[in-house]
Amino acid sequence: MQISKLKELCLEQANFYYEYVKKFSENNGKSIDKVVSINYQKDSFPKLYEIKLEKPIYDFEKTYYKNNEINEYYFNKKDILIKEYDEKNRLLYVQVLNSDIEFEKIKSDDFLVVTDLLFLIKNIIEWYDKNSHKLTFDDKFDLDLKANLEILKDTKLNQNQKDAVDSIFENRYSYIWGAPGTGKTKAVLSTALINYIFQNKKVLIVAPTNVALEQILFGVLENTEKLQISREKVLRLGIPSKDFFDKYSEVCETKGIERVLESLENEINILNRVIKYREGKIISDDLEKILEHFLKLQENKEKIIKLEYEEEHLQPLINLLILPLKAYHFSNNSRMIKDAIKKHEKNPCVNFDEKLIEEGRLKEVVNINCVRKELEKIDEKINKINQENFEILTLCKNLIKSEKIYNEIFKDLNQTNLDEKQVQINEKISQLNLWCKTSLESIKTLVENSNDELINQALDIHHKDFDDEKLKKKLAFLIDEKDLLIEQSTKQRVKNSLVLAMTIDAYIQYSINENIEVDHIFCDEAGYMSTIKALSLFKSNSPITFLGDHMQLPPVSEIKTYDVISHKKSFLWSQSALFFETLFLKNSVEEIFFEFTNNTTPKFEKTSQVNLISTHRFGKNLAQVLNKFVYKFGFESALKSDTNLFFIDSASNVNEASERSSLEEVLIIKELVKKFEGKSFVILTPYKKQVKLLKEHLDRKYFENIMTIHKSQGSEWDNVIFSVVDDSNGGKRKMFFTDTLNENFKGLNLINTVVSRTKRRLIIVANEEFWIKQKDAQLIGNLIFISKKVTV
Numbered sequence: 009m010q011i012s013k014l015k016e017l018c019l020e021q022a023n024f025y026y027e028y029v030k031k032f033s034e035n036n037g038k039s040i041d042k043v044v045s046i047n048y049q050k051d052s053f054p055k056l057y058e059i060k061l062e063k064p065i066y067d068f069e070k071t072y073y074k075n076n077e078i079n080e081y082y083f084n085k086k087d088i089l090i091k092e093y094d095e096k097n098r099l100l101y102v103q104v105l106n107s108d109i110e111f112e113k114i115k116s117d118d119f120l121v122v123t124d125l126l127f128l129i130k131n132i133i134e135w136y137d138k139n140s141h142k143l144t145f146d147d148k149f150d151l152d153l154k155a156n157l158e159i160l161k162d163t164k165l166n167q168n169q170k171d172a173v174d175s176i177f178e179n180r181y182s183y184i185w186g187a188p189g190t191g192k193t194k195a196v197l198s199t200a201l202i203n204y205i206f207q208n209k210k211v212l213i214v215a216p217t218n219v220a221l222e223q224i225l226f227g228v229l230e231n232t233e234k235l236q237i238s239r240e241k242v243l244r245l246g247i248p249s250k251d252f253f254d255k256y257s258e259v260c261e262t263k264g265i266e267r268v269l270e271s272l273e274n275e276i277n278i279l280n281r282v283i284k285y286r287e288g289k290i291i292s293d294d295l296e297k298i299l300e301h302f303l304k305l306q307e308n309k310e311k312i313i314k315l316e317y318e319e320e321h322l323q324p325l326i327n328l329l330i331l332p333l334k335a336y337h338f339s340n341n342s343r344m345i346k347d348a349i350k351k352h353e354k355n356p357c358v359n360f361d362e363k364l365i366e367e368g369r370l371k372e373v374v375n376i377n378c379v380r381k382e383l384e385k386i387d388e389k390i391n392k393i394n395q396e397n398f399e400i401l402t403l404c405k406n407l408i409k410s411e412k413i414y415n416e417i418f419k420d421l422n423q424t425n426l427d428e429k430q431v432q433i434n435e436k437i438s439q440l441n442l443w444c445k446t447s448l449e450s451i452k453t454l455v456e457n458s459n460d461e462l463i464n465q466a467l468d469i470h471h472k473d474f475d476d477e478k479l480k481k482k483l484a485f486l487i488d489e490k491d492l493l494i495e496q497s498t499k500q501r502v503k504n505s506l507v508l509a510m511t512i513d514a515y516i517q518y519s520i521n522e523n524i525e526v527d528h529i530f531c532d533e534a535g536y537m538s539t540i541k542a543l544s545l546f547k548s549n550s551p552i553t554f555l556g557d558h559m560q561l562p563p564v565s566e567i568k569t570y571d572v573i574s575h576k577k578s579f580l581w582s583q584s585a586l587f588f589e590t591l592f593l594k595n596s597v598e599e600i601f602f603e604f605t606n607n608t609t610p611k612f613e614k615t616s617q618v619n620l621i622s623t624h625r626f627g628k629n630l631a632q633v634l635n636k637f638v639y640k641f642g643f644e645s646a647l648k649s650d651t652n653l654f655f656i657d658s659a660s661n662v663n664e665a666s667e668r669s670s671l672e673e674v675l676i677i678k679e680l681v682k683k684f685e686g687k688s689f690v691i692l693t694p695y696k697k698q699v700k701l702l703k704e705h706l707d708r709k710y711f712e713n714i715m716t717i718h719k720s721q722g723s724e725w726d727n728v729i730f731s732v733v734d735d736s737n738g739g740k741r742k743m744f745f746t747d748t749l750n751e752n753f754k755g756l757n758l759i760n761t762v763v764s765r766t767k768r769r770l771i772i773v774a775n776e777e778f779w780i781k782q783k784d785a786q787l788i789g790n791l792i793f794i795s796k797k798v799t800v
Contacts, residue, residue: 009594015140017580017597018540022136024577026129029566037126040074045116049101056091057111061098061121064712068093068218068247069513070128075109077118082109084247094250095219098712125566131517135544138520142547145592147614149180149551155203161234165195172196172618176528176553177203179616183534183586184555187639188724188764189625189646192555193227196620197530200553201228205237205506209527213509214545216537216563220722221511222252224532228507229256243505245498246514261498272490278451279483285447286476287409292440294407295433301400302430305423308393315386315393322379322386324348325358329376349373357382397423512541519547526550534585536721538563542585558586558609559638560761561721562754569605569752579604586610627651629794630763630770637748637787638760652769655795656680657776660735667740668695673731673773674705679800680729680771681710689727692717692762694745698733717745717758720765728766732788735775748787759787770795 009017029037044060065071068090073082082088087106093099104111155177157170165173169191175182177200186192197213204211213228215221225244232242239258248260328345346365353360357378364373405418417432499522502508508524512531518524528551531542535558545552565582567574575582583604589612590603603611619639623631624646630653631645660672677691691714693699702714734746748756763770772792782789 009591009596009600011141011143014143014543014591015136017591017600018136018140018543019133021540021578021580022129022133024574025567025581026126026133028574028578029125029129033125033566037124037129039123041121041123043116043119043121046111046114046119048112056101056103059100059102059119060116061100063121064095064098065093065100065121065123069511069517070125071121071123072127074120074122075114075118076120077115080109081122082106090247092250092253093247099250128513128516131513131520132540132544135516135520139544139547143543144546144549145589145614146549147180149178153177153203153207153209155200156206157199159202159206159235160195160199160231163195163198163231165191165199166622168618168621169195169199172620173199175616175618176200176551180551181589181615182551182553183610183612183615183617184553184620185557185617186555186620187557187559187623187625187634187643189623190620191624192620193224193532194231197224197532197555198228198231200528200530201507202231202235202237204528205232205241208506210506210508210525211528211530212515212524212526212550213507213530213532214512214515214537215509215532215722216512216541217533217722218246218249218511220533220536221246221509222249223722223724225252225256225259225509229259241505242507243501243509245502245508245510245518261501272486272493276483276486276490279479279486281447281451283476283479283483285444285451286479288440288444288447291408291410291413292437292444294409295437295440298404298407299430299433299437301404302426302433305397305400305426308397309423309426312390312393315390319383319386322352322355322383325352325374325379326376326383328370329374345370355379355382394423512537512544516541516544519544524548528553530555531585532556533722534558535560536563537585538565538581539583539585539587539591540580542588543580543591546588554586554588556586557760557764558584559757560764561718561757564718576601584610589613589615622646625767626763629653630791633787633790633794634760634763637790638756651766653791653795654769654771655776655792655797656771656773656800657797658735658773659777660741660775662736662739662741662775662778665736665740666701667697668733668744669697669701670731670733670735670741671701673733674698674701676773676800677702677729677731678705680773681706681713684727684729687727688725688767689713689729690715690720690723690725690765691729691731692720692765693731693733694758695733698731702731717761721761724765724767726768728762728770730762730770730772730774732772732774732779735778743786746786746788749785756787759791763791771798 041061041063044062045058047058047060049056049058068084072084073088074080075082084090085105087104087109089103089105090100091103092101094101155173157165157173172184173196175184176196184192184196186196201211201213213221213224215224221244225242229239229242232239239256242259243261244252244256244259245261248256253260325348328348346362349358349360349365349370352358357375359373359375361373364370401421401423405414405421408414408418413436417429417436421429502524508526510518515524526548529545529548530553531537531545532555534542534554534556536556542554562584563582565578567578567582569575569582579601587604587610589610590600593613594600594603619641621639621642622644626634626645627647627650628645630651631643635641635643656676658670658672658676660670681689681691691702691710693702694717696716699714699716703711706714732746734741734743736742743750743755745753745755745758747753748759770791772788772795774788774792776792776797779786779789779792783793784790
């Protein structure tokens with residue numbers, strides 16, 4: 009399909025899914041849960057609060073918090089900072105970032121945990137809107153790295169695993185299919201990653217959930233530790249579980265740095281604005297001082313005019329003596345000359361005598377040397393005033409610190425353009441005063457909560473002689489702090505790390521506006537990741553390897569397959585990432601939809617697939633059953649022993665059945681869990697109603713061990729108790745999710761997931777009479793058939 013058409017399809021399905029979830033899901037796409045308690049952690053630094061959750065948080069990317077008493081919302085990294093999450097005990101450790109939040113006063117009943125599915129859908133819509141034109145599918149691949157297949161310490165790859173590693177390095181796109189225990193992570197993925205690390209190349213690991221991501225990292229880091237590879241080369245983005253943080257804190261994204269950086273940037277911004285405000289005030293004050301100097305210049309200008317007038321007034325006296333007398337016709341001009349001299353009769357250089365004038369004896373009337381000295385004195389005064397004016401103009405130019413204003417007004421300032429420049433200066437003063445006024449209001453708003461004494465002093469009009477060096481020194485200090493902190497910031501660590509690990513939702517959110525350049529992308533638990541999310545990985549031109557088991561649970565979609573019309577408008581959400589080729593190679597939506605709905609396994613034309621056939625998790629008995637019903641490619645056990653499989657007959661009464669729940673099984677499990685207290689165990693069941701019934705009868709301390717099969721994806725336990733519930737071909741407990749022949753509801757994938765969560769012991773609680781009859785056709789029946797029957 010053309011990229012433009014693919015963008016259109018993804019946006020259409022994302023927008024439809026958003027509106028559907030908003031309209032039809034519980035609480036309009038949100039789940040809202042109370043917390044058990046909020047406690048302050050004494051002696052903690054930074055100050056931490058422990059929040060005991062009623063229910064576990066599965067995805068922090070779509071979680072925020074509400075103070076129901078005052079109807080305020082709090083967000084991670086903005087208002088509160090999640091430092092750790094103890095998943096086992098459902099304990100959240102948070103640091104309060106917003107000083108307005110009085111956490112000590114919040115009652116646990118008023119503190120709500122809000123999980124907002126719409127938030128993630130919005131991210132996907134925004135991602136495709138901004139980035140889908142960058143999608144690419146090109147199977148051409150130039151190999152530039154030869155893999156060392158013996159690179160791991162204390163782990164020797166079998167030939168099947170070596171083939172898988174070769175496939176990763178020889179193909180642009182690859183899929184490694186393997187059940188638990190086949191070495192997908194600890195052998196194949198670790199070998200590939202370490203080869204890249206040793207070649208100083210960067211890789212990205214994504215997974216559908218936090219739990220799955222950490223399971224991958226536990227396996228990978230075990231191998232990197234053996235090879236003494238620095239933990240600094242690995243970066244796990246997102247919120248770690250307490251177990252992971254306690255073991256690999258250096259690998260975790262350094263929480264709080266972004267907020268500290270944001271705070272530093274804010275302080276730097278405020279300081280810069282304060283400095284500019286003070287500069288503006290100083291420039292305005294300087295301009296006003298310059299105008300005062302201009303008044304002196306105007307006064308001097310008037311003085312010069314008067315002096316020049318005096319010079320002009322005396323000049324005729326000189327002219328009378330230096331011009332030839334013949335030029336004067338005394339008969340005609342004596343009266344005129346007499347009047348001219350009379351104007352200066354009080355001048356000490358003039359001896360006014362009409363008779364001497366009439367006789368033409370002007371040298372006796374006017375002392376020319378005296379007049380010349382008078383003119384020299386006037387010139388001296390003018391020169392002195394001009395020198396003063398020059399000094400004033402120089403001072404005015406020197407007073408201006410702003411190069412921009414200097415070039416605008418003062419560069420060509422001289423005595424002849426004072427009036428023009430005075431108008432410009434008045435305009436500039438008005439502009440600066442208005443700017444300073446609005447800036448002051450803005451800055452005061454910004455620093456309301458900071459109570460920074462230095463800044464407040466700088467803004468106070470009474471501190472006119474405030475030392476600006478203090479501000480500049482503080483600004484320089486903050487900038488140095490920021491630069492040092494950036495070295496540890498997430499963005500910088502993303503650049504410096506060789507292995508990046510994050511959930512697919514975190515990747516989508518991060519890559520909306522940022523590019524992540526890597527040499528290879530590894531997508532684990534790909535069968536549980538939706539196509540519409542996984543497609544975002546093709547923004548990069550990097551090789552991509554998918555790992556997983558598409559015969560386990562498919563992605564969770566709020567729209568069920570039996571809602572045919574809605575499903576057709578949203579199928580990219582419910583099909584696994586492994587169907588990515590279909591989107592690029594088919595020409596129409598109809599072809600893609602047909603491929604998605606009529607095939608349980610992906611088909612590859614340009615992608616290399618390697619099946620890992622040998623497991624160290626399952627014994628021979630269980631491997632044979634799984635090969636018969638699930639894998640069908642020669643799946644076998646590398647162990648000599650059998651898996652511990654046990655069965656307890658619930659003897660449930662079909663005629664007294666409750667819909668999708670079994671009290672008989674609950675009462676058996678209530679006694680059974682006593683044997684596993686303090687051990688690693690889980691109770692899995694296909695139905696929410698059975699979970700509810702189990703919690704009604706079991707002690708609260710077991711609540712975290714009870715969940716639906718869908719919630720268990722990505723986790724493992726030593727002991728798995730499977731409450732089957734269904735026990736008939738009709739009625740309220742007719743086979744539904746437990747029917748492994750029903751492809752529409754992925755029953756085979758669901759039951760295979762139960763088996764795959766088991767590390768040591770699987771205990772099935774079900775109706776023996778019904779299921780033993782299904783041993784040849786149904787996976788559950790066959791499992792019960794090969795299990796050892798026990799009683800509580």
